[in-house]
Amino acid sequence: MRADRLVALVLLLRQRGRLTSEALARELEVSTRTVLRDIEALSTAGVPVYAERGRHGGFALLPGFRSELTGLNHEEALALLTVGSERGERIFGLSAALGSAMRKVVDALPAGHQASVSDAAQRLLIEPETDLLSRRTVTEGVAAAVMSEVRSAVLSGHKVRFDYAALDKPPQQRTVDPIGLVTVRGRTYLLAIREGEDRTYRLSRMVTATELAEPAQRPDRVDLDRIWRERTARFLAEDHLTVLVRIKPTRREELLNAVRAVRAEEPEPDAWLRLEVTFEDLRHAVWALWQLGTDVEALAPDSLRVALRNRAATVAARYEEPLTGP
Template sequence: MRASRLVQLLLLLQTRGRVSAPELAAELEVSVRTVYRDVEALSAAGVPVYSEPGRGGGIRLVDGYRTRLTGLTSEEADAVLLAGLPDAAADLGLGTVLATAQLKVLAALPPELRGRATRIAERVHIDAPGWFHRPEDTPTLATIADALWHDRRLDVRYGRKDGEVRRLLDPLGLVSKAGTWYLVARQGADIRSYRVSRILEAAPTGEFFGRPDDFDLATHWAAAQHEFARSMLRVRARCRIDVKHVRLLRLGFEPAAVAEALASMSEPDAAGWVVVTLAAESYPVLAHGILPLGEHAEILDPPELRAQLARTAAAMAERYGRRSSSDAPPI
């Protein structure tokens, strides 16, 4: 552990120049006393490092000195790919490895490029999860990630709405979707996705497996997302909409449903209305989705959905016509 910290200290000094002991202590998560002990250890090992006392002083390397300890380990090389997603790296147990890898990359850059890279890191931050997203509890994630790195089969206990099931899975990839982790794994001949927060237990079986030669995680995930979105669109209705308000469909419908509606859209009639096919999970969901368009949309069929919206409109008209605005309670 100390050897790794000494390398990290050396790389910090090489990339940043003069650094105060308290700053180094905060970066390395150690005490100031430990920083000075580590500086003494580097000096004893022949590294030309020294301290400058007083205001504006700090710890620095002799001008012109550059270490050759910039080669990335295999774990650090893996972690670099997660450089824009520090939370994901931390979830996978690669947070410290990522920090060291980034230092090595910065140390290998010439001064002018190093400064540019540092400025970008100071000015751009990627926050992947959506607003109001609460991180899920994923106690099995570290075990799953370790099996993934080493191509080891997993015995998992998975929670579903109808109970729990056990599965033997070959982990092929992990995907973080808006802050939620999913495991893409092979079960028998099928490749499926499993929400990691629902994996109650995960244990390596001791068996290794061979990854499919033609498997590409990004391509598989994109296709699986598209297929899942389409599978949720179980009901359809024909609707006429004022073409000027078609854009409002995105307020009440999933992107896949909006895409299907736009693909089905007819040419505008003389009054500027178009006919589209709307899709949703159920008719109640479809009814709620069309409400934001108000008087700018009309369901044509099926008749039962048209009747449902007529009842909703009548109930709203009755409620809002019950009293004048002057009688309404203050907001």
């Protein structure tokens, strides 16, 4: 790991010129103390890196210094393949590897092309954190240790054991044969087989994870697209509460973050949206729609409308009379 970091440090200095220890620390995702130790190690190894003092100071390499440092390691190649699939972002815990790989790709280009590629990269932005309505992209947090263990088990073909906290339930231990990882709308899922049955797990609900030495029992080749489509179809066919709602477009993403699935969606003449969605049960639907206030209206089923009306009546009665006294 340190060797890869030292290579990345040299490439950063070659491509960007002078950089402060703070800037290097941000790029390499380490502390400034680690950067200073790495700079010292490079100097000891004969790499001509020097420090410039003052307000605009930092670390730099002697002009013209080059070394063959462009070989891709396994994770860097994997990161590039993930991005090349047209579905890759900063996912599956590969963001650091992706940054390192891209620096090596740029460094391998002819000197005359490096500047134009760097300029082009600054003019392309993929999936910013907010859209034009200032709505932030919601991405579920996954512990780095969990992601690393699960990803390693998927790629090496080993069983994985984890503690899984399903909705409103205490964590329970599971041992599965992993098939693949899928990321959809900021949520990452593990597709697996457990005791001969297909299973799908959200990584954000894994408390711990450990790759086992035992080989996984799974097919040698896999079509994740097909498997995901099949599991989605089965999921939609399960016995959940189906709800028909009208909602303002500005609150759509909030609704989608709460539902289990979306069955249909179409615009309404008044610029609202009509969606058919599924929830776990009536309690889940009441909780989710209550958060959206008057920006959403439940059209069906009647049981949901009654439940929301009763809750609203209870709240209105609570505030009907002003408080007396100081």
